Amino acid sequence: MPLDLTARPEHKFTFGLWTVGNRGRDPFGEAVRPKLEIVPMLNGLAELGVYGVSFHDDDMMTFGAPEAERRAELDLFKKTLDETGLVCSMATTNLFYHPIFKDGAFTSNDPQVRRFAIQKAMRNLDVAAELGAPTYVFWGGREGVETAASKDTRDALSRYAEALDFLAGYVKDKSYDIRFALEPKPNEPRGDIFLPTVGHALAFISTLDNREMVGLNPEVAHETMSGLSFYQGVAQTLWQDKLFHIDLNDQRIGRFDQDFRFGSEGIKDHFFLVRLLENSGYSGVKHFDAHAYRTEDTAGVWDFARGCIRNYLALAAKAREFDQDPRVAKAMAYSGVAQLAEPTVGPYTTEAAAGLMGEHFDIEALAQRGFGNEALDQLVVDHILGIA
Amino acid sequence: MPLDLTARPEHKFTFGLWTVGNRGRDPFGEAVRPKLEIVPMLNGLAELGVYGVSFHDDDMMTFGAPEAERRAELDLFKKTLDETGLVCSMATTNLFYHPIFKDGAFTSNDPQVRRFAIQKAMRNLDVAAELGAPTYVFWGGREGVETAASKDTRDALSRYAEALDFLAGYVKDKSYDIRFALEPKPNEPRGDIFLPTVGHALAFISTLDNREMVGLNPEVAHETMSGLSFYQGVAQTLWQDKLFHIDLNDQRIGRFDQDFRFGSEGIKDHFFLVRLLENSGYSGVKHFDAHAYRTEDTAGVWDFARGCIRNYLALAAKAREFDQDPRVAKAMAYSGVAQLAEPTVGPYTTEAAAGLMGEHFDIEALAQRGFGNEALDQLVVDHILGIA
């Protein structure tokens, strides 16, 4: 198959510093790989045809270090971005690693911790603005509980909303060109995390004062942990005009947060996902938030990064072929896919209601229609396998 | 323990006709119990101290029967409600059993099926209004897919919204005193159901023209299937003022839809749930949407119904004792539960931001605080076990 699987910056693939920088530490074991320094990391990504990178404040500037040291780290980062042509596509705050956040950040029961968390985010918003990052992600990994007795969830949601609206106010006050993207997750590291799914986060956003500047950063692994369909969640997010960023990786249902190479597990799910992203007019970055297996050394990390990109491009090519296949068009017509785009009744009017009430339906005849979904779905599998 | 576990109508316990009426049919077996007729069913429920009942159109009036026969069935139902003092607390449409709905109802690819589904709901809204049901539930069990190729989810959500807004228009036009409650479910009977969780449904509601009259009917089993915390979902629903109805039953995570007796599985989860419902000012009905194990005959069905009520009342009593226990108050103070109700920073102002930016935090000292959640949670277990 003469597919062109070469990444180019216009594909807008991005990686977090912590992804290729992941050292393989896990709950039962120590780091297995040496630290990858910022210059070789960015050079390596640029060679892969990547568009940009994202960072947590503490990935790039040492937490608690003197300001001069942090400035030097930031300057090196900026210089290397310039030299490699990479953009800074997203920034976020580390509100989870230090023990101070063990009971939460914006929703810690300790008001001083909450204030510190907001201050930490404000400081990194300044950095994000300096770097030109258009998106600021909020993953509330510590915003949750092990026992429901320890927080009134309604208070927690109020504090969460208060923090986000305060930070949105700060962005507006500073005239930063930044939008917020919330990243839901159901559990891990907390027993239950607030805003566990794409749906809960979208619902929460609808309550914010600054809801217009807040959208989502859905992540494959997080939604898949609960066995929910990531594809369906992204589709609803697009339908609500809230897909501001996306975290691509892979995961098996009902397991710990695996952050596997994109395309390495849910191949069929990702065919539909990539097709949706490509066809929907989504113009944001495709951000890989994943890491290499712990069996890997540094060479394996680069294999991992190449694989993420390769799988996305291959699935995008297959999605195009699928959509251009006349047998697919025929099978879709048989299934009535386009018919679902037609209004059913239109807006309510008394006349429309009366008309509908008077209609007679041949129920048994309608019930006999076959929808041809097995044939249509097999065409999907055929295209994925390259046997169409 | 001298608990009063007698149900009274003011507790507002309700059952669906299909719950005590469940005959034990499942995917691998036939019905095991005889049909329970409407008069003994309502008499039996009234004897248990139940407040009211709910129904699907086809539970009560034979689908496809002549109008006169349906009218007679409805009249018998009304008469028996009158005689027993039960109210009709909720109504809903069966949009899933007949083969015509195999590809969906409001989101079937066939426009005629969609129109029929809306007509069927309108007709039963008339019945609901006649019976004084204040809540109309929409469970979209067939609104989904087995293969994502068969529907564009965005079109499906548009059709779903169109149908609900049309029906809301009908209710307003007719001046019916009815609110809508959407019931989310992640899967079963479809591979993936649209609006899979409390969160997705809340988010969807925020897009409706008639969003003020549409809330949720969350169900224990449906949310628990995905391993999400039902308690957390209900808390967010209350926080968004959208708890219009609730379906109580029981379920193990990651399994088929079990609809077990309320309180028979997730005892600790339900302690928190009942405490939340009792303390939140929720004034709606407590609706049991469950059924007896398939091992049971008719006597077992009544054991099942009694158990649902008994477990709710026992947990409500325990929640009161918990909230009155001075050791609990002390443990909660230690954990800082009330501190989470305090604003962190208040609304954004330039001055507030500047003030916060200038604050110094003793991070290591803050990190050392223990939150006493083990002790607090053990008090929960102690109260549940009756060993406090």
Add this chain to the structure above:
Amino acid sequence: MPLDLTARPEHKFTFGLWTVGNRGRDPFGEAVRPKLEIVPMLNGLAELGVYGVSFHDDDMMTFGAPEAERRAELDLFKKTLDETGLVCSMATTNLFYHPIFKDGAFTSNDPQVRRFAIQKAMRNLDVAAELGAPTYVFWGGREGVETAASKDTRDALSRYAEALDFLAGYVKDKSYDIRFALEPKPNEPRGDIFLPTVGHALAFISTLDNREMVGLNPEVAHETMSGLSFYQGVAQTLWQDKLFHIDLNDQRIGRFDQDFRFGSEGIKDHFFLVRLLENSGYSGVKHFDAHAYRTEDTAGVWDFARGCIRNYLALAAKAREFDQDPRVAKAMAYSGVAQLAEPTVGPYTTEAAAGLMGEHFDIEALAQRGFGNEALDQLVVDHILGIA
């Protein structure tokens, strides 16, 4: 890609009568498709290149009908097998559909039910022998509980073993050339089913008097429901020489028993599974125990059946290509795959132990080895996608 995806009898693909015969009944809906009669069913399967069929007693002979009628049904089945050249590859007993089995069959608390269940199996063993079926499957779908109080599991396992040993005695006494294959499942239709996984069933078999004639019939969907790796389970079953039969279909983790078209969901899992079956010397049938989506009419049922076969053959071809790809051989060598086949220490001897105790290991050097699993796994994905 010039793959030959035509099924031939020597591929040994088989279908259950209840698979293409499935009418789409589910817990929330009625049958959607007409009954497929035995003659067109077998003709249709033969046209697809299928090798044989399997049956439950009640699929083929009406339960409770007069013997003459049952004999006529059996004779028609035999005649049609003869005419089509299909073999009868497996038989099994329906011990789940009738209400008599609601509390179990071999493990019902009612001894009369247990005796009836054994008699029913004996009668169908006679039929299986007459039809030349070499394998008799036991799926204990009703052998379980909703509440652990209702059965002592140890008694239940003793009754289960007693029934199987009695039936094995019957087969030996009658000199039938039949082996038994147990089919594990974790839940549905019971809350918890005994012998929930491949592992539990293998362990149970090791306790039987007739353990040499009892093996497994693992099913994709059943193992996958629990999120366990079906591939790993089949590999252990082969390692223990107990793969007597296999049920191929598809399923998403943590959901109701879906029985989807083989290859329609877990594409990567099935690549490894098919590769294992093809490379292991497994010579049994490849039995599809699945059914068409409920959206389908009879034409869709045949699309479904064709898809099962097509996906198996495509994955088998890809597995061959993978194993012949020199880059794969190189990547496997790098990962040390063949090194795992080498004994580590051999059988225990005092000398071997002393020798090993005296060895020095350069731990840090050994720890630095990268295993190249990302590169190796990407070659798997490349072959699946046809982009290698």
Add this chain to the structure above:
Amino acid sequence: MPLDLTARPEHKFTFGLWTVGNRGRDPFGEAVRPKLEIVPMLNGLAELGVYGVSFHDDDMMTFGAPEAERRAELDLFKKTLDETGLVCSMATTNLFYHPIFKDGAFTSNDPQVRRFAIQKAMRNLDVAAELGAPTYVFWGGREGVETAASKDTRDALSRYAEALDFLAGYVKDKSYDIRFALEPKPNEPRGDIFLPTVGHALAFISTLDNREMVGLNPEVAHETMSGLSFYQGVAQTLWQDKLFHIDLNDQRIGRFDQDFRFGSEGIKDHFFLVRLLENSGYSGVKHFDAHAYRTEDTAGVWDFARGCIRNYLALAAKAREFDQDPRVAKAMAYSGVAQLAEPTVGPYTTEAAAGLMGEHFDIEALAQRGFGNEALDQLVVDHILGIA
């Protein structure tokens, strides 16, 4: 309720050094609690009425330290055991933390790593024998894969068996009074772990040369991660006489390995579990393999430890009351619980088969029996809640 919830050594409660010693490190955060030194740790446990402790080699003796230092650490441990009266109830090898084990220990693709792993276990078996530990646990946390391409599972199982038989040979050769207990787990930290459940491990043991000295150490959290019933798994383990040790903690289905306080989540499951352990004649230790929530400081760790014990004792008391309640006896008789202990047909004979074949069953009458499981299960809930 005048329950005596005081632990005494004869209850045989034990804790691992790593449990109260857990410092709250997780994948997204650093340790939150100071190291608890061995002397205060053992003193604290002794004060709680604990019987003994267990250890990994590296918990107690610094990995890679000079022998003299390790000897001093061991001597301090022995001396403190003596002083506190605690026994050493179990030992195990840390074959997972150091990067050398990233691809496995007994099943690493690197033969040198495999040899080192066996040597490490031998060395600690010497320590275990010196300390009088009767049980040696094997948790193969790193024995698994992220991609099935990286190991042939059958080779891995052969290497696993080889290592265990070699170590069993060593124990016999040294005349150590030690039995082995395998601890299954489905995943985490590996993508798929070999011997994922109680069942798979029991089946594997049946293939070992030294199978008589190898049993199981099932863990609540590990079995529950897959949604399997831990109670059912332990019951089968007891039925196969292989319950050599048990790891008590708590966990929600389908989540990361939580290791919560025993009795804090699955209260009803644990009622049945404790009742089974108490009634079955199991005489081994009750080992808590859990840790305090990460929100806790050192005081919270002791709250956690007390809670584990308290919940076990409370459930044991409730199980006794349940078994002595005459209403329970009556409900069990109605359900036919004792009838399941009666043989169904006895061993196979030609005469028995002929007799059974000739029996007539009144199927419809047998099908009408109700089993009263709702009433029986509600008595369970009543006893748990203390409202019986």
